[in-house]
Amino acid sequence: LAKTTQPISMDSYEGQEVNITCSHNNIATNDYITWYQQFPSQGPRFIIQGYKTKVTNEVASLFIPADRKSSTLSLPRVSLSDTAVYYCLVGGYNTNAGKSTFGDGTTLTVKP
Amino acid sequence: DTEVTQTPKHLVMGMTNKKSLKCEQHMGHRAMYWYKQKAKKPPELMFVYSYEKLSINESVPSRFSPECPNSSLLNLHLHALQPEDSALYLCASSQTTSGDQNTGELFFGEGSRLTVL
Numbered sequence: 564l565a566k567t568t569q570p571i572s573m574d575s576y577e578g579q580e581v582n583i584t585c586s587h588n589n590i591a592t593n594d595y596i597t598w599y600q601q602f603p604s605q606g607p608r609f610i611i612q613g614y615k616t617k618v619t620n621e622v623a624s625l626f627i628p629a630d631r632k633s634s635t636l637s638l639p640r641v642s643l644s645d646t647a648v649y650y651c652l653v654g655g656y657n658t659n660a661g662k663s664t665f666g667d668g669t670t671l672t673v674k675p
Numbered sequence: 676d677t678e679v680t681q682t683p684k685h686l687v688m689g690m691t692n693k694k695s696l697k698c699e700q701h702m703g704h705r706a707m708y709w710y711k712q713k714a715k716k717p718p719e720l721m722f723v724y725s726y727e728k729l730s731i732n733e734s735v736p737s738r739f740s741p742e743c744p745n746s747s748l749l750n751l752h753l754h755a756l757q758p759e760d761s762a763l764y765l766c767a768s769s770q771t772t773s774g775d776q777n778t779g780e781l782f783f784g785e786g787s788r789l790t791v792l
Binding site: 595597599604605606607608609612650652664665666667668 | 679716717718719720763765767780781782783784785786788
């Protein structure tokens with residue numbers, strides 16, 4: 564199983580760019596990297612997913628180095644509403660080979 | 676708006692009760708999941724159904740009994756629960772679990788908040 568390690572918490576201010584890094588040293592060849600956002604008492608919500616290099620969508624960017632042993636979620640110009648827990652998830656679900664596990668997540672607090 | 680619907684949103688039950696949590700999705704996903712989440716902890720996988728068949732059971736106690744009547748529905752039957760089973764129960768679905776393609780993209784419902792007295 565690909566275990567992930569993230570910082571427990573991060574603080575930022577409105578308008579700043581936030582980068583959250585996740586370590587996944589034993590990532591498998593076929594594993595994707597997916598980031599989720601979770602607000603209190605809600606289910607996690609998909610943010611972005613990638614396999615290698617850089618992926619960008621309307622809310623975030625994901626940077627993955629060539630060795631794929633880590634990844635960085637970049638949130639541009641955060642607002643108060645971005646205060647949430649962010650989870651890095653590596654792998655997926657394959658009925659034959661394995662599954663992925665949520666790490667402990669990073670609690671991001673955005674201050675005014 | 677989530678496309679995975681869970682009912683009820685809140686449930687309070689005694690240790691001798693029998694209740695069920697329900698989950699529904701109409702995205703055509705063929706994999707469905709149950710997770711348990713305690714306060715300030717990450718979601719923990721309980722069960723995975725792939726093409727309506729149970730494919731992963733993470734050593735969950737038998738007082739939790741999953742059921743997948745069809746590709747759109749997933750139930751979690753609860754019986755003789757303990758107070759420590761109080762948690763947020765999350766249902767999720769994904770497009771596929773088979774083959775070498777591991778995308779890991781999960782669509783979660785809002786969860787059912789369970790309190791066991």
